[in-house]
Amino acid sequence: MSAPTVLVVGVGSAAVEAAREIVAQGGRAVLVRSLGSRKQCFLRIPSGIEVIEAELVGAEGSPGSFHARLRAPGGDDMVVDCSAVVLCPSTGDRPAGGAASLDERCAAEAAESVRSVAFVLPAGSPRPSFIRAVRAASELRARAARPSVAAFAAEMTAYGTDEVVYAQAQADGVLFVRTPEAEVSLDPPRVAARDQTTGREIEIFPDLLVMERRSEHAEVLTSGSFAVARGSPGMGAVATVREGILSPGPEYERLEAERVTGARAAATRAMTLAVHPEDRASRAAVVDRERCAACLTCARVCPFSAARPAEEGKASIDGALCQACGVCVGACPARALSLPSYAEVAEHEREIIMGDRQ
Amino acid sequence: MTEPIIAMFICKTARTALAGPEGGETVPPEVQVIELPCSGRVDEVMMLRALRQGAWAAMVVACLDGNCRNRTGNYQARKRVAEVRSLLSQLGLEPDRVKMFSVASNQHAWLMEALEGMRRSARQWGPIRILEGDG
Numbered sequence: 001m002s003a004p005t006v007l008v009v010g011v012g013s014a015a016v017e018a019a020r021e022i023v024a025q026g027g028r029a030v031l032v033r034s035l036g037s038r039k040q041c042f043l044r045i046p047s048g049i050e051v052i053e054a055e056l057v058g059a060e061g062s063p064g065s066f067h068a069r070l071r072a073p074g075g076d077d078m079v080v081d082c083s084a085v086v087l088c089p090s091t092g093d094r095p096a097g098g099a100a101s102l103d104e105r106c107a108a109e110a111a112e113s114v115r116s117v118a119f120v121l122p123a124g125s126p127r128p129s130f131i132r133a134v135r136a137a138s139e140l141r142a143r144a145a146r147p148s149v150a151a152f153a154a155e156m157t158a159y160g161t162d163e164v165v166y167a168q169a170q171a172d173g174v175l176f177v178r179t180p181e182a183e184v185s186l187d188p189p190r191v192a193a194r195d196q197t198t199g200r201e202i203e204i205f206p207d208l209l210v211m212e213r214r215s216e217h218a219e220v221l222t223s224g225s226f227a228v229a230r231g232s233p234g235m236g237a238v239a240t241v242r243e244g245i246l247s248p249g250p251e252y253e254r255l256e257a258e259r260v261t262g263a264r265a266a267a268t269r270a271m272t273l274a275v276h277p278e279d280r281a282s283r284a285a286v287v288d289r290e291r292c293a294a295c296l297t298c299a300r301v302c303p304f305s306a307a308r309p310a311e312e313g314k315a316s317i318d319g320a321l322c323q324a325c326g327v328c329v330g331a332c333p334a335r336a337l338s339l340p341s342y343a344e345v346a347e348h349e350r351e352i353i354m355g356d357r358q
Numbered sequence: 359m360t361e362p363i364i365a366m367f368i369c370k371t372a373r374t375a376l377a378g379p380e381g382g383e384t385v386p387p388e389v390q391v392i393e394l395p396c397s398g399r400v401d402e403v404m405m406l407r408a409l410r411q412g413a414w415a416a417m418v419v420a421c422l423d424g425n426c427r428n429r430t431g432n433y434q435a436r437k438r439v440a441e442v443r444s445l446l447s448q449l450g451l452e453p454d455r456v457k458m459f460s461v462a463s464n465q466h467a468w469l470m471e472a473l474e475g476m477r478r479s480a481r482q483w484g485p486i487r488i489l490e491g492d493g
Contacts, residue, residue: 241429303429325428326399330438339395 003028004274006267007068007080009056010088011035012043014248014263018086019049021267027274030080032056032070054078059085062320063244064277083274086266087240087247102132102212107139110208114140116148118191118206123154123180128255129212130157134166136210137174150175150204152182152193159255177202184209238266241304242321244277246270283341284322285329287315291336298328298337361388362480364473365408368419369397371427374463375419389473397421398431405442405456414480415455419469422460432460452483 004027008019011033022029023046031045034055045051054070057077061067068080102119110117117140119133130153137149151174158166170176179193192203238246246269248262284306285298294313301307307328310316315336317328329337366389368376373393376383385391390413394400397420408416418439420432436458443453459472 301430301434303431323428325396325431326394327396327428327431327434330399330401330404330434339399341395 004083004271005030005081006270006274007032007056007059007066007082007085008088008267009033009085012088014259015086015088016043016045016049017260017263018088018248018267018270020046021264022086022271023048025268025271027271030082032068032080034073052080056085056087059245061244062277063273066244083244083277084270085245086263086270087245088263088266089247102129102136102210106210107136110140112145114147114207115145116204116206117150117208117210118189118204119149119151119153119210120182120184120191121151121153121212122182125154125212126254127157128259130155131159131162131165131255133210133212134158134162134169134174138165138169138172141169141172141174146173147207148175149173150177150191150202150206152177152179152191154178154180184211236269238262238269243323244270244273246273282319283324283339284319285317285324285326285337285339287317288336288338289314291334293334293336295333297331297333301331302328361386362414362477363412363485364389364476364480365413365416366391366419366473367394367397367400367404367408367416368392369394369399369421369431371463372397372419372421372461375461375465375469378466384470385473386477388477396426396428396431397435398426398428398433400435400438402438402442402445405439406445409451409455409486412485414483414485415457415476417473417476418456418458420458420460422462425462451486454479455483455486 006022006027007030008015008022009032010018015031015033019029019031029049031049031051032054033051035053052070052072054072057069057071059066059068064083066082066085068082068085070078070080072078102121117137119137121129121133133151133153137151140147140149153176156166156176156178177193178196180196182191182193184191186209189206189209190203191206191209192201194201238248240247246266248259248266254262292314294309294315296309296313296315298307298315299305299309303325304321304323306318306321306323307315308318315328317337324339324341326339329339366385368391370393373391376385376391378384383391390408392408397418400418405416405418418435420426420435423432426432439456439458442456446455447453457476459469461469
């Protein structure tokens with residue numbers, strides 16, 4: 001049996017990690033990414049992962065047989081057949097004009113001539129920002145030129161062993177200023193704030209200003225123009241409402257280790273579904289068109305939008321979306337719907353309740 | 359004094375709560391367990407027929423709010439249970455004979471207590487006085 005293909009969509013480290021995990025588990029990973037205005041991507045893609053520079057516009061089908069439609073930057077469309085899809089949306093950090101963006105490479109990419117650096121993390125920054133800034137700050141302090149480094153943060157969120165990294169950075173001479181809102185201007189770069197701990201005012205004119213974007217809470221995962229909602233907790237940690245499409249979840253609030261774990265979990269679940277796709281269609285609810293009154297109660301009540309009006313307005317159930325939960329069966333006023341897989345139970349239930357009791 | 363017959367409609371996921379720490383389901387024989395794919399499958403007819411076919415009370419056991427694997431199944435179940443309770447009281451029967459319970463799949467002790475509570479109440483009420491007759 002040839003290796004199943006799993007599509008991984010995303011530009012960040014989560015996508016790369018998921019793709020790596022797919023290959024490690026014997027699958028064929030196709031990394032689809034749309035760099036857009038980013039132009040560069042600092043991440044190294046391990047060998048064995050195919051990369052397609054395109055945007056995912058849609059995916060038809062079900063686990064084991066998806067047809068994913070991709071649109072390349074030139075406007076050409078292509079279809080990739082795959083067994084499962086892993087979506088890894090990223091926050092899309094975009095730096096304020098003139099300031100560098102806080103990412104893994106900002107310290108390495110800083111010019112040699114930089115003599116003073118300021119990191120600014122306003123209140124509402126994603127959880128992992130602080131420790132990323134601390135690591136970058138330490139890296140800069142380790143340079144021969146020993147630039148002065150100050151970090152302005154609303155909260156010093158160093159978890160677990162990260163506290164050691166934080167303490168070391170302070171010992172290295174990184175100046176930490178606790179402030180919910182630093183005054184930042186860009187021409188020339190200037191940062192001013194009042195440290196909440198000591199009450200002292202501080203104002204610096206750094207050569208390099210590194211900022212984190214304030215994150216917005218996002219319920220819907222987007223990857224290009226393809227939006228999929230997360231599943232409920234009962235459906236599994238990495239599920240979306242669509243079977244066969246997985247996602248580690250929103251990236252911005254996650255620490256590095258959580259991101260890696262989430263990406264691997266999504267990849268593992270994708271491989272499981274790719275290798276053992278369930279035959280969903282045979283379990284789907286069935287419409288008795290003679291009884292159906294085209295009232296669309298089922299369509300309104302279905303949590304998965306699997307029930308839709310079809311010919312003559314009567315209900316039709318999409319086998320790929322139906323989760324065989326039975327909510328529509330119970331709701332149908334005409335008793336036109338049934339779950340074939342539960343027909344035996346219905347008979348049995350009748351028997352055991354009737355029994356010979358009185 | 360015969361033991362009350364209780365019908366328990368329980369979804370596949372919540373059914374794990376019926377199993378005790380040793381692993382087996384410890385349900386007395388008078389309790390008829392009917393497994394549903396989702397609590398949202400339960401409907402008014404199912405609950406009423408359970409009563410007319412001999413059950414003294416019916417429990418609908420669903421997952422906790424927000425935890426339904428089908429997102430809204432347990433909300434549907436709650437609506438339909440409320441409808442049946444309303445019908446029962448309009449028919450002159452005790453609405454508490456049909457009751458909804460929300461459990462996590464590890465709440466075995468809680469579910470057993472709830473079951474005991476229903477059996478105690480059912481002993482007070484006795485069987486349904488309207489029987490499915492020949493007419």
